[in-house]
Every structure is written in C-alpha cells, then in structure tokens.
Amino acid sequence: MKLDNSTTNNLYIKASKIMEAAYVPYSKFKVGAAILDENDNYHVGCNVENAAYPIGNCAEASAISSMIISKGTKIIAIAVTGYGDMLCTPCGGCRQRIREFSSLNTPIIIGNEKKIQKIFTLNDLLPYSFGPENLNN
Template sequence: MDLLQAATAVRENAYVPYSRFKVGAAVRGASGAIYAGCNVENVAYPEGTCAEAGAIAAMVAAGETRLTEVAVIADSPAPVPPCGGCRQKLVEFGGGDAVLTMYTTDGASQSMTFAELLPGRFDASHMDRA
C-alpha cells in the first residue's frame, strides 16, 4: 500500500458528525513504514484531532520519530493544506526536504517541501541557549 492508498482508506474512518469534512493522512517514517490517521471531531470545539496529528501519533506510538513524506486527502475543490498547528507538528518530525502531497478525491494534487510549507519555522535550534 502506498501513501495515497493509506490516506484514502483511513479517510473513510474519519469521525466528522459536525463538519462532515473527512480528511485522511499518511506519513512515511524513516524506516519506510506507513502510518495513517483521520480527523476526529468533538462537539466541544476545538478539541478534535486533525488527520495529520493522528498519523504522527501513530508513527510515534510505533517507535519512530522521523518522517520523510506525507500524503493528505480530502473531498475539496482544491488540495487542502494542513492547518498551522499541523504544519508545525509535521516539521517537528521531518526535515525541510520532506515532501507533503495534498490530494483531492477528484484526483488533483499539489506537492511541496516542508521548507515551502512552513518557511521561517520555529525549531529546536532557536532554543540552543536554554
């Protein structure tokens, strides 16, 4: 199974009774293993979980802390980028050259590196004096 297939499959499990906007995400760990997550809403906004955060949590729970590639899919007219919080979460676990590809259920896609996704990002080097 590739990243898009994993993201597409897990998207169907999204718990979205409020927005009805299903999102699936899959990340490839440095080992090559694929981890998937879907969005999970909660009536007490903003207590839900984004698909990207779920995929990262699955990766970390499996013992990996580096990712190399990400796929995100949603039923939208244009590819949907991760929210600001998920951008920061993604770059925490992937270098600037890691690639994010966003897909629509209609087959459109857009790819970018993490450096393009979150330029000027805050990272551990900013805390070197702490």
Template sequence: MSLKEAANAVRENAHAPYSNFKVGAAIRAQSGTIYVGCNVENVAYPEGTCAEAGAIAAMVAAGETALTEAYVIAGSPMPVTPCGGCRQKLAEFAQGTTRVTMATTSGVEQVTTVAELLPGVFNAAHMET
C-alpha cells in the same frame, strides 16, 4: 500500499459528524513503515484532532521519530493544506525538503515541501541558550 491509497482508505474512518469534512493522512517513516490518521471531531470544536496529528502520533507511539513523506487527502474542490499546527508538527519530525502531497478525492494533487509550508519554522535551535 501507497501513501495515497493509505490516506484515502483511512479518510473513510474520519469522525466528522459536525462538518462532514473528512480528511485522511498517511506518512512514511524513515523505516519505510506507513502510519495513518484521520480527523476526529468533537462537539467541543477545539478538542478535535487533525488527520496529520493522528498519523504522527501513531508513528511516535510505534517508536519512530522521523518521517520522509506525507500525503493528505480531503473531499474538497482543491487540495487542502495542513493547518498551522500540523505544519509545525510535520516540521518537528521531518526535514525541510520532505515532500508533502495535498490531494482531493477527485484526483487533484499539489506537491510542496515542509519548508514551503512553514517558512521561518520555530525549531530546536530557537531553544538553545
């Protein structure tokens, strides 16, 4: 199964009763395994989780800590970029050159990299003393 197929399939499982805006994400770990996530809304809006965060959490729960590609899909007129928090989460587990494809359910795709999504990334080097 491709990242596109995996992201599109998991998008259908999104819990989005408030916004009706379903998002699916699939990431390929360094091992080649694909992990998926979908957005999960909560009536207390800030308590929901993003699709990208869910996919990353699944990867980490499986014992992996490096991703090599990401694909995010939503039913929107143009590709939706990951939110700021998810950009930082992607940067935690990916290289700056890691490919991120953002897509719509109608087939429009936009390809970028983690570094292009998050210039000036805060990373572990900032924590060194």
C-alpha cells in the same frame, strides 16, 4: 528529498482510504493522512471531531501519534487528502507538528478523492519556521 512514484502513490492511497474512517458529525469534512517514517513503516490518521469543537483532532496529528507509538522519529514524507477541488493543506498547527519530525525538504503530498493535486515541501508551507534546532544553541 525526491520520492519515487510508487512511494508517492502508496502514501496518497493510504491517506485516501483512511479518510473514510474520519469521525466528522459536525463539519462533515473528512481528512486522511499517511506518513512514511525512517523505518519504512506507514502510519495513518483521520480527523476526529468532538462536540466541544476545539478539542477535535486533525488527521496529521493522529498519524504522528501512530508514528510515535511505533517508535518512528522522522517523517520521510506525508500525504494529506480531503474531498473537493480546493487543496486540503495542513492547518497552521499541523504544519508545526510536521516540522517537529521533518526536514525542510520533506515532501507533503496533497490530494483529493480523485487524484494527487500538488506536492509541496515543508518549507513551502512553513517558511522561516521554528524547530527543535532553535532550542539547541
């Protein structure tokens, strides 16, 4: 789906702001995420690391948890931000997490501390994906 500029910017700004809250004593790599759900509610999340590295949480996972707590069930669009010029695209696990609550054309807005860098669809980042409908046959 096509997002209007105001919604796109809102998502980017919310992700950028919450990025500052990240708990990243080990990697120092802050990530923020913001979701717009089907009820027009926004949900944000940041990454939260742990001394036992593998149990750290990604920003996208935190934002999805917030959406579920608030009774949202569908990601209309999501923004993910990180520092630097390289694209802070969702990790493989988060692409699948987003897939659970999205359609294939759900926009995924990627930005850094300065600007929106690129907008993908979920299908761009996770082609030929496996989702809930695979289990409904």
